[in-house]
């Protein structure tokens with residue numbers, strides 16, 4: 377292993393791995409430090425969740441020449457159907473109406489991990505230290521020094537830029553002295569997959585229930601992935617239900633729009649917290665992905681937003697290299713922070729408000745909600761604007777998010 381790198385990335389999960397692959401063509405020396413071994417079966421990022429990839433994420437993976445491998449294992453979403461349990465109104469967004477082939481693609485994190493991690497092993501200029509964790513950071517004007525512990529040894533790496541991609545409970549963020557505002561939702565997201573009597577036919581469903589949102593997503597083998605938000609108090613009970621009892625409860629929440637549910641797979645639950653780092657940079661260091669922002673999964677945006685962080689960082693680094701500045705310069709960090717602040721703020725606000733709006737049982741809010749959904753459905757311009765945002769196509773997009781090579 378080398379002792380000096382241009383960039384050290386803390387965390388080789390969904391975002392850290394994507395960042396290393398996106399940076400590779402820039403010809404910099406990069407080291408990814410990841411705490412959990414790839415084959416451990418317990419990799420916390422590449423697990424059994426299904427992730428809906430937005431259009432901007434698709435474009436980014438196309439530009440990185442990874443899309444063919446990803447799409448081979450992904451299922452397109454041709455339409456999204458949104459409903460409110462106990463009310464008649466519903467809304468929908470359709471790919472054809474938006475002039476796109478698909479609104480997004482669903483891929484299982486573990487499968488995406490196989491593609492990204494295999495590519496990383498073959499990438500030029502990128503070293504991976506795994507399993508190893510970052511235990512200390514020292515920041516100086518010319519370099520960041522990172523203390524790393526693995527089973528064999530403790531060592532120090534120096535770099536021009538330290539990228540924190542170690543997730544929502546980022547210890548590197550704390551080591552950098554950056555605090556995060558956090559608010560627990562008092563909910564857990566229950567995930568798994570099941571068989572529906574009728575085929576989903578590449579349709580995704582979002583149903584708002586009194587407990588929280590329930591998303592049903594089309595996945596491989598004509599099965600349905602679900603993300604069901606339940607209250608913290610009820611989570612253990614729901615996790616402990618027999619398969620038949622679980623199916624009966626989720627069916628009662630969703631209804632029979634897809635016929636009868638059967639054959640539920642293994643279930644897991646994730647506590648949900650909104651988190652927002654108060655700053656995105658410190659001396660020679662930067663936050664990306666969940667270390668910068670942890671969102672409620674209601675609108676399937678967290679990873680997509682994190683990929684736009686990666687794309688913006690790549691633009692900043694590529695442009696600075698042209699002017700002869702190094703990867704951790706103050707100018708670069710300021711540009712990155714200014715660029716990303718508004719997109720992150722909008723998504724935090726949007727997802728949080730969606731959760732609060734649909735959680736309310738007050739009659740006038742419920743009526744407003746229904747009027748909103750009808751208006752949303754009748755006015756195509758509103759739908760297009762909403763679709764543009766959820767497809768990740770709004771605002772000033774970095775090169776990779778537009779499907780262009782980083783240089």
Ligand SMILES: Cc1cc2nc3c(=O)[nH]c(=O)nc-3n(C[C@H](O)[C@H](O)[C@H](O)COP(=O)(O)OP(=O)(O)OC[C@H]3O[C@@H](n4cnc5c(N)ncnc54)[C@H](O)[C@@H]3O)c2cc1C
Nearest residue numbers: 387389390391411421428510543665666676677678679680
């Ligand atoms: C139920 C659920 C459904 C979701 N669905 C979607 C969706 O459909 N679409 C979407 O866009 N997003 C979705 N998300 C959000 C998405 O999963 C996250 O935004 C994404 O996983 C964040 O990736 P990350 O790499 O930033 O963090 P993480 O996935 O948390 O990865 C962090 C990595 O850092 C490593 N690490 C931690 N500490 C250290 C250390 N000190 N040293 C070295 N390594 C360390 C960890 O082992 C891990 O591999 C969903 C989230 C949930 C909970």
